[in-house]
Amino acid sequence: MKNLIILGAGTSxxxxxxxxxxxxxxxxxxxxxxxxxxxxxxxxxxxxxPFDIYTTKQVKKNGKKFIPKDVNYIQxxxxxxxPDENKVNLENGTILDYDILIxxxxxxxxxxxxxxxxxxxxxQSIFDFYTYEGAKALRDKLRTWEGGKLVVHITEMPIKxxxxxxxxxxxxxxxxxxxxxxxxxxxxYVTPLGGAFTKPKATEALHYLLEEKNIKxxxxxxxxxxxxxxxxxxxxxxxxxxxxxxxxVPTNMGDALIERSGMGDDLNFVPTHKATLQTxxxxxxxxxxxxTNLPASKAGSVAHFEAEILTDNILRYIxxxxxxxxxxxxxxxxxxxxxxxxxxIDFNYTHEPVEGTFPFPGVGxxxxxxxxxxxxxxxxxxxxxxxxxxxxxxxxPFVSATMSEKGKNFE
Amino acid sequence: xxxxxxxxxxxxxxxxxxxxxxxxxxxVCECIAGECNVVMTxxxxxxVEYLQEKHKKEEPLSIRGIKKSxxxxxxxxxxxxxxxxxxxxxxxAGIPKPKSCI
Numbered sequence: 001m002k003n004l005i006i007l008g009a010g011t012s013x014x015x016x017x018x019x020x021x022x023x024x025x026x027x028x029x030x031x032x033x034x035x036x037x038x039x040x041x042x043x044x045x046x047x048x049x050p051f052d053i054y055t056t057k058q059v060k061k062n063g064k065k066f067i068p069k070d071v072n073y074i075q076x077x078x079x080x081x082x083p084d085e086n087k088v089n090l091e092n093g094t095i096l097d098y099d100i101l102i103x104x105x106x107x108x109x110x111x112x113x114x115x116x117x118x119x120x121x122x123x124q125s126i127f128d129f130y131t132y133e134g135a136k137a138l139r140d141k142l143r144t145w146e147g148g149k150l151v152v153h154i155t156e157m158p159i160k161x162x163x164x165x166x167x168x169x170x171x172x173x174x175x176x177x178x179x180x181x182x183x184x185x186x187x188x189y190v191t192p193l194g195g196a197f198t199k200p201k202a203t204e205a206l207h208y209l210l211e212e213k214n215i216k217x218x219x220x221x222x223x224x225x226x227x228x229x230x231x232x233x234x235x236x237x238x239x240x241x242x243x244x245x246x247x248x249v250p251t252n253m254g255d256a257l258i259e260r261s262g263m264g265d266d267l268n269f270v271p272t273h274k275a276t277l278q279t280x281x282x283x284x285x286x287x288x289x290x291x292t293n294l295p296a297s298k299a300g301s302v303a304h305f306e307a308e309i310l311t312d313n314i315l316r317y318i319x320x321x322x323x324x325x326x327x328x329x330x331x332x333x334x335x336x337x338x339x340x341x342x343x344x345i346d347f348n349y350t351h352e353p354v355e356g357t358f359p360f361p362g363v364g365x366x367x368x369x370x371x372x373x374x375x376x377x378x379x380x381x382x383x384x385x386x387x388x389x390x391x392x393x394x395x396x397p398f399v400s401a402t403m404s405e406k407g408k409n410f411e
Numbered sequence: 412x413x414x415x416x417x418x419x420x421x422x423x424x425x426x427x428x429x430x431x432x433x434x435x436x437x438x439v440c441e442c443i444a445g446e447c448n449v450v451m452t453x454x455x456x457x458x459v460e461y462l463q464e465k466h467k468k469e470e471p472l473s474i475r476g477i478k479k480s481x482x483x484x485x486x487x488x489x490x491x492x493x494x495x496x497x498x499x500x501x502x503x504a505g506i507p508k509p510k511s512c513i
Contacts, residue, residue, distance in 0.1 A: 156473050162511040192474065193511055194498045200425045202513035220495030222474040222485075236474065236485050251475075265470075266479060274469070295469050297512045331512065345513055353513050 002029050004314075005088055005098040007078055007257075009035035011043070011391060012289030012303040013104035014066050018393030019311040021068040024318075032072040032096065034088070038063060041132055042386055044300065047164055047336065049135040050142055051175045058383065060132065066391050078105075081261040083282045100284050100314060103263075103270055105255035107160055107290035107298060109134075113251040114155055116226035126228065126246045129168060130160060138247065142175070147184030148244030153233065154191050155223055158267075159252045160290055160298040163345075165189070166196055167336040168247060173213040174338035190218040190233070190241055199352040202345075205369050209337055252298070254291055269293035274349070275325035277310045284317075286310060296329040296349065304390055305330045308401040330403040332358075334379035342375035344368055348403040354410055359398040361407025368408065417442045428502050432463075435505030444503045447492075451503075455491055458483050459504040466506040472497055473509065 004020065006013045017033045024031065045059035067073045077091040081101070088096045109130050111118035117126060127141065128134035152169045159165075169189050176182040189196050189210070196210060196217050197203040210217060221235045232242045254268030263270055263281070271280040272292040279285045288310055289303035296302050306327055313323045329349030334342045344366050345353035357364040366375055389396060414423045417438040422430040427443070429435055437451075440459065444451045461482045465472055474497070477488050492499040501508045 156475055157509060157511065158471055163513060166513075192497075192509075194495060194508055197513055198508075198510040199513055206513070220498055222497075237489055266475065293470075295471065333512070335513070347512065 002099040003097055004029055004031050004100045004102070005096060006031070006033040006102045006104055007035075007081070007088070008104035008106055008255075008291070009033050009037075009040065009063050009067065009073070010104060010106050010289070011300045012106070012291070012307060013102070014040065014063070014391045015304065015307040015393050016102055016104060016288065016310065017067055017071045018391070019307055020314065021070050023311060023315060026070065030072065031070070032074060033067060034074045034076060034078055034090070034096075035063065036075060036077040036091075038075060039132075040066060040391070042383060043130075044161075044386070045383065046129050046132065046135040047167055047171070049132075050129055050138040050168075051171055052139060052143070053171075054383075056132075056136060061387065078257050079260075081257065081263060083261070083263065083285060086284070098284075100286070100317070101282075102310070102314075103258070103279070103285065103287040103291050104289055105257055105291045107252045107254055107269070109250040110253040111248075111250040113253075114223055114226060116228050117155075117248065117250060119226075119228055121226075121228040125231065125244065126226065126248060128248060128250055130164075130249060130252075141245070145245060147176070147181050149186045149188065149242055150245045150247065151188050151190055151233070151241055151243035153189075153221075153223070153241075153246060153248040154193075155249060155251050156192055158298060159249050161333075162297060163333060163335045165191075165247075165249050169215050170209065170213060170338040171336055173215065186216070187214070188216040188218060188241060188243075190221050192222050193219065195219050201352055201354050202369065205355065206343070209371075213338065252290075258291070265293050267293075273325075274329070275327050276313055276323040277306055277327060278313070278317075278323060286314065294329070297331045297333070299331055299333060300386070300390070301332045302330070304396075305332075305401040307393065308395070326402065328402045330401065332399065334375055334382060336376065336379060337371050340376050341371045341373055342379045343371055344375045344378065346403060346408070351403060351405070351408075351410070354408050356408035358407065359404075361404075363407075426502075426508075428507055429505040432466075432505050440503055440505065443505075447494075447499050447503060449492060449499065449503060454483070454487075455503075458488065458491060458500060462500055462504045463506060466501075466504075471509065472501065 040063035042059045045054045048054040080089040123137045127138040176185045258264035258268045270287040272287040290298040309327045332346045347353040356368040358366045
């Protein structure tokens, strides 16, 4: 009997367990998935939780429900990966041998990386919304906040879902309008990049959103520290931005397990071949989703497309066939713009998001890079798709793992 | 689109960043630097070469990376390329600026 072990039962790990259980012969392969946490979160929902659009119940479920019964599910903390010996050590002392390992340990926020961020004001006047705890604490804060300077801030790239902070700013504008206190709230978007939008077509098509919603932009801001006593963030050029409420996306880092095991880069992401998803250092270790160092967006849709390609490559690896260099960095994301509207973007390593129709060329029904109510309904419907199709490894009809160039206006 | 840089036709994007790195050399580099009000010194070139190396390896460019580079510290990086140092240094190095997905 051979062993395939999946580390992490988040979006990627759960999808891989579901894909592989029906593809690997049960008499030859045993599949194990390990995760210390019981709860599976619908992470895109963390964007809506602070605004009371989703309830806590809508964004979490018992993870066990989504792991197939023929897969061994171990709820233990992983202590170490020993890649030279093909072993995984658990905190309780158990040592597991593997023939193939899939690393799906994701990314975490690391607020300790910036002086003054994770201090006395953390979850008082400084919040993240990339964790369940952060999004919930921010919800409680927003329920009673009476206005002032709201700063939406990105610490450094890469981050999970790079559009989420922008969506947060848009939804905040709507939220305060509905509350009747928009005139008492000043919204500023602070980014280390050259703009809130960084791709030429998107900048041209979407910059009006910031102007229309009166969201100020501070660009090229590389934060050095948070002066939480005086309510300001300060960058390396000594530029200061004052806040009353700071909603930040802290540095994103791979799991500490990757660092302990000596398998990561500076940010604990696993160096991975960008088209095959095999790790660069070990041929029987593969990585997927946020845990990798791929130059793709860290997002569930990317993990979903990767999972289809990684499944095929694992089958090829088992048969001794060459791996297919197929993954193209495909991402497909709804972007909330507030007031019941959203955009849809579809892009990959080489093609920036452009206008067009999706998934049927020339027909739609969804429009790319344009605000519409249909796109917003798509985003809302996606929660159902996530729980009922995506993490169960069910193919989403008409949406291929690699990006289609049809129906898009590249020039 | 094309732009005349150092008396040559060079392929650039809407914001003046090189599209083909093979067209980059020190002459082109110094012209772009001039447009950004930067006078190139050997120190500048050390940073430019570091950035080009990172880009070749497809590693994302960030201030953290600069801090750990061993080539230059952040204060000097800001002094060498005043304004938006990553945005300006990448343009001079003939590589794309750090981007997000939209």
